[in-house]
Amino acid sequence: MTIPQRDIDLINGYCNGSLTDDDFSELESRLRESHELRQLLIEYRSIESAMPSALASGTMEKAQASATKKSRVIRRLKIALLATAAGLLLMFGLYFLRPSSEPQLATLDSLTGSVRWTGTGGQVVDDVQSGRALTGGTIECLSVDSSANLEFPDGSTVTISGMSALTISDDGRKELHLREGNLSATVTSQPEGRPLRLLTPTAELEVLGTQFDVIAADTQTKITVNEGVVRVKRLTDGKFTDVKSAHSLVATIEAREPLVAIAIQEPVRVWKANLGQDKTAGDWLPIAHALRIEIGREIEAGELDADRAKEVYFKRLEKFEDDDGFLTAVPRRTGREEQPVIYLISLNIPQRQAGPVLLSERSRLRVVGRSKIPQEVTFSLAARNHDRTVAGRYGVKQRVESTFDIEIDVSELRELGNGTSAGGLEAFVLDCFANEPGLELAHVELLGPEE
Amino acid sequence: MEEEQSATDHEVFLRLFTRFEGNLRAYVASLLPTRDGVDDVMQESSVVLWRKFSDFDQTGVDSDFLGWAFMIARYEVLKYRRRRATDRLQFSEDVFELLASEAERTCTTQIERQLALHECLKELESKQLAIVKAVYEDGSRIKDVAEQIGRSPTGLYKSVARIRERLANCVRTRLNTSAEGLS
Incomplete structure (x- = not known):
């Protein structure tokens, strides 16, 4: 079922108890018209009503562990960043070499x-x-x-x-x-x-x-x-x-x-990546191509009648924006032979028509994607000072699996070596990398402190 | 009269009510905007169900109890709505009726939904789980939670909405998968 985002927002507002009277009238009107929307409201409310008992039946340890996770994440980050510090070998030939008599430059x-x-x-x-x-x-x-x-x-x-x-x-x-x-x-x-x-x-x-x-x-x-x-x-x-x-x-x-x-405009505190345009490392698959591949597989597996392929394709395509798609991590050989290959996605954080992207301690990085296997992914922002001098790289490791939708507090991103935070700096590059293939990103955005 | 009901009746009632309480709570939650209202109606409904249990035909299958309980709970929700007629976020009669009919069908599978939710919660990030706990387990208002953790209410509303959507997708997928497995 395809439900307009506005309708989903109204249902969420109802569940959150944050609807205005006008919004509530609009929701009522939409509920009268849409069976799908009524179904969604019932679904959300049913899930919410089951939440206390589902939480009580076994997830307590994880929740309690979350309080101590932050410090462990930072510790693990330091180790992980040191481990990857052997680096990545760039995939190109060296520029010509100068004669040995050349002076110091x-x-x-x-x-x-x-x-x-x-x-x-x-x-x-x-x-x-x-x-x-x-x-x-x-x-x-x-x-x-x-x-x-x-x-x-x-x-x-x-x-x-x-x-x-x-x-x-x-x-x-x-x-x-x-x-x-x-x-x-x-x-x-x-x-x-x-x-x-x-x-x-x-x-x-x-x-x-x-x-x-x-x-x-x-x-x-x-x-x-x-x-x-x-x-x-x-x-x-x-x-x-x-x-x-x-x-x-x-x-x-x-x-x-x-x-x-x-x-250059005034700094902004939010940024949404256009993955296809902003990538500097990663294989881009536009949503239209991804859907064709998906439908082709379904036809091959006998799950979809070929005669309906076109209709199904356009129906699915309706749910997406033109610039949606998947950015897949690409292998990068590391600097030394004994170091493993890593799989990297790198995004330029462009200013486009707005100003530099300013990081706040209370900003969060939202990343939506999928990973074919459970694995740890390092998310790292390159940031600079207001005077444009490079301040450093600030990262954190997160474990992801299957489809994921995570938010990373900017305050958790720490610099290698001195452990300082990225708050107050301007971000200009985002890197995501893992040790195994199969990492894909579908959405990346920086949520401002008020989001 | 309750004193006329036997000890066996009591045991049977407790068994049935315990088994279907989650379904009933989901049904009531689908019709009312606040958790306080759901708790009130559940309390009233359980009392009425016990009082009227002698009228219930126990020779049928257990699921008959659920249909009967839905009917009584619907009546209790209507009574609650009348008492709180001036509250905001009360659906008008026609929308209420549409929701009530459709909620009966959906809430029949609440036990499966709860099991799926249990698994889906394990897939959340720790931070997301902490938000879920604060909002749902402790029963706090999102606005109050936001204040406690130093975030803006708007920001937390959005986070909760994203978590809710993610959990709903996960639960839906798991329910569909298990339904396909049975077919």
Whole structure:
């Protein structure tokens, strides 16, 4: 049965005792018309009436355990994040290597998690230490909780975080290639005619002196400029524009939209993911395709008559929005051979027309999905400070199985190492990963403190 | 008269009432907006059922008791509605009648629903279960619970609605699965 959401809301309001008189009149009118709605009300009320005895008959231990679970979750999170800190190997080839005579270009000022450096002569250094002098080469953050902060001799700094890879070179001007991931840069004034050049899969940036953030994936690059001006060229069609302070721009591979920067608005406290658009890791299956597959299987199993397939398809499709679907975790090989493959979904948290997404201690992350087997999933938010410097990664582990609909308090998300909370920071990436395949997400949103 | 009823009658009544109390409570809950009202009507109904138990034909099957009990409970709900005629959220006569007829059918399977619910509660996250306990086991109003745990009432209303929907889907699936298994 398909019941409009408004009707379901009215029934819930009735059960909650929160209906206004007008709402109640509307509910009565709808109940007169709809057998399905009457059935739903009876169903809800029957379940509610059975709740005390169902709770008393065996779920007490779980409920009592919940009070102590929070501290255990944080403890387990620390262990789990340490365990995964070996990191993820990015699935692409290394950028070219420089001759050994090349001078030092930057210093690895600080790092967290597992970071790999591939430098002169192709020498691979796992577990690179802070303070290392870097010539031309590639630095990779191998896990979702890794970060690396590079300092250049002229005082410019570049931080990459999460699963990111950055190649640095200098042929008279700084050149950076961000193949994938998150980068935040503070660039001092560059010599006249020799701006810093940053390349991503879909965009080329020229920077004279500014502070900006970049999130790069195969299909899109998002640039947020906090100070100064950055010239951005969309590689697909060669169009370019200047992005001013407090503006952001997304350069996509398809180049369907005009290349226009939009002003950064006031922070918002709620965010709903558009999984198909926001993903930077994960296989997207639009709902229309998922339903076709489902119906095909039912026909094959003899559960559905092929003649009714079209009718059933459209009836089921009615229940969904156009941008509904499933995002399936994809395997990522970890940085070292002895580390297991993990299955990752990564979402860019875009500002779109609104401002940055501000986390509050009382905000909650709602995640709806399914897992083919019971397993623990790590939910991790990358967040930054108001001054746009990267603050870190904040995560928690949750056990999920079959279909799940969970809410995670932002106050439970803790940073690796120091255990600080993400409250008050701005979120810009969400990662969900598990050790086994079969994790799918259907809905992700950040609920504000008042939700 | 109750003193004329035998000890055996008493035992039979207790057995039947205990067996079907959940069905009856679900039926009454489907017709009234508040838990207080449900408790009042259940109390009155149990007294009337015992008083009139000698009129009940015990030679039939147990399920006949449920049909008889539904009839008496419906009458008690009507009496309660008359006493509380000025309360908000009282359905008008025609909607009440529609709900009463359909609730009888649905509430016949309340025991299966309760067993399914027991399993479905195990699938909730601990935080969701804690909310369910606070709202349903302790019998507190959602508004009061929200205040106790430092959340906005609107936020908690939404959380409870989502949990309710999730449990209803889970129970429905389990009932359908067990019905298919029997067919």
